[in-house]
Amino acid sequence: MPLRRRAAVLVVTAAVSALSALSVPAATADTATPSASASAPKPPSGLYGAGDPTYDGVWRQSYALLALKTAGVNPAAAAVGWLTGQQCADGGFPSYRANTAVACDPKHEDTNATGIAVQALAALGGHDAATAKAVAWLATVQNADGGWSYNPGGASDPDSVGVVIGALKAAGKDPAATAKGGKTPYDALRTFQFGCAAKPADRGAFGYPMNGKLTVNAKATADAVRGAQGATFVVAAPAADIAARVPACVTGHDTAVATPADVANAGAAYLTAQLTAGGDHLTAVTPGADKPTADYGTTADAVIALAAGGHLTSAKSAYTWLAANSAAWSRGNPAALSQLVLAAHATGADPRAAGGADLVRQLTNLGPAPTTPPATPAKKKDSKKSSTASTLLIVGVFFIASVGFGLFLSARKKRQP
Structure with a gap:
């Protein structure tokens, strides 16, 4: 995950951890919308969520549109128009463009916002010109190692590579054919994976580059595993269940020279082990904390990554935990609710009945009324x-x-x- 986004997430997670200690029944969150502070600026019309969009406007809007469309809800034209209006003349997207009448500053455009916007617009359909322009921009900022950084000009990172691979797939492009200097995005991903030279517990994991050093990171692993599978954020529940296996470390073999499928499988084995150790969820140590706390967002990312590789049992176990424990974390948060909706989709679960809550309705309540309203889950008749x-x-x-x-x-x- 890019440094800027990682810092923001850590701060939010720390706040949410405190909220999580409160008892918030999932079923009560269906119609709840957080009240905006009196001093907070009014969010732009058409945008999902009441929070400041400066750092995540395009990200959360794209996530919401993607999740709603996947759930069978046609978002409002105003919501779609808000996203398309954020695109810059050269095809890229910034995290947020406050005044669309002013030309974009290229240094504010980023690959993550552009990548997820492409996935959302491709899923909605009818935006071929916009997605083609965005994909063309992504090609111009690809690094020589085949990967991408958050902002153009920086070193590649596994999170950004995973998002862009998903964008290419959504736009009908073959990531393996998108090369720079003879290197593909899959080549870039391999360089971030811990192979047989690492200690056994770290093998298969991916690291996030910081100060020239790779550090094992669950978020980077989930994003890279999804990317190595050539998957978008929308993954259908697999028909068969495949067990992830730790790579066999024998002479001459290492994940650094394995196929993308082998790379993904090794990363999935690491995620599965971490989920099992954490009681079906991942944990992280937030700033100022002494002990690790639940990492809901990365757990949701892991669910989608595992499902993409056919590891259904592990994915279902993690989603079941999320459905029962994530109400406080996701309440009023469009990006978080979208992650849960897509995680439910990836496991074949019903996002309208997640631990007693209707995630789809909660999400629609945070934005303009959709063209096609969310369906109400049918109530089971009491046989007695x-x-x-x-x-x-x-x-x-x-x-x-x-x-x-x-x-x-x-x-x-x-x-x-």
Whole structure:
């Protein structure tokens, strides 16, 4: 994950960890919308969420549109128009463009916002010109190692590479054919993976480059595994279940020279081990904390990454934990709710019945009314009540019939001479 986004997420996670200590029933969050501070600026029309969009406007809007479309909801034209209006003349997207009448500053455009915007617009359909222009921009900022950095000109990182691979796939492009200097995005991903030279517990994991050094990172691993599978943020639940396996470290073998599928499988094995150790979820140490706390966002990322590789059992276990424990984290947060909706989709679960909450309705409540409103989940009939009602109906019918028959006989007797 890019440094800027990572810092923002860590701060948000720290705040959410405190909220998580409160008991917030998931079912009560369906219609709740956070109240904006009196001093906070009013969010732009058409944007999902009430928070300041400076650092995540395009990201959360794209995530929301992608999740809603996947859930069968057609977003409002105003919401789609807000996103398309953020695109710069050269095709790239910034994190947020406050005044669309002013030309973009190229140094503010980034690959992550552009990559997820392409995925959202491709899913919505009818935006081929915009996605083609964005993909062309991504090609111009590809690094010589085949990868991408958050902002053009920086060193490649696995999170950005994973997002851009998804954008290329969504736009109908082959990432393997998108090379720079003879290097593909998959070549770039391999350079971030810990192979057989690492200690056994770290093998298969991906690292995030900081100060010229790779440090094992679960978020980077989830994004890289999804990317190595050539997957977007939208992953359908796999039909078969495949167990992830740690790479066999024998002479002459290392994940650094393995195929993309081998790279992804090794990363999935690392994620599975971490999820198991954490009780079906990932953890992270937030700034100022002494102990690790639940990392909801990365756990959701891991669910999608594992499902992309066919590792359904591990993905389902993690999603089940999220559905039962993420209400406080996701409440009023369009990006978080979108992650959960897409995680549910990746495991075949119903996002409208996640731990008693309707994630889709919560998400639509944070933005303009959609063109196609979310469907309300059908309520299961109470078999006992249904049976009792049927019995009473039958008894009532027989009672009325018997009274009517008695009156009929009485009338006949009175008419007899």
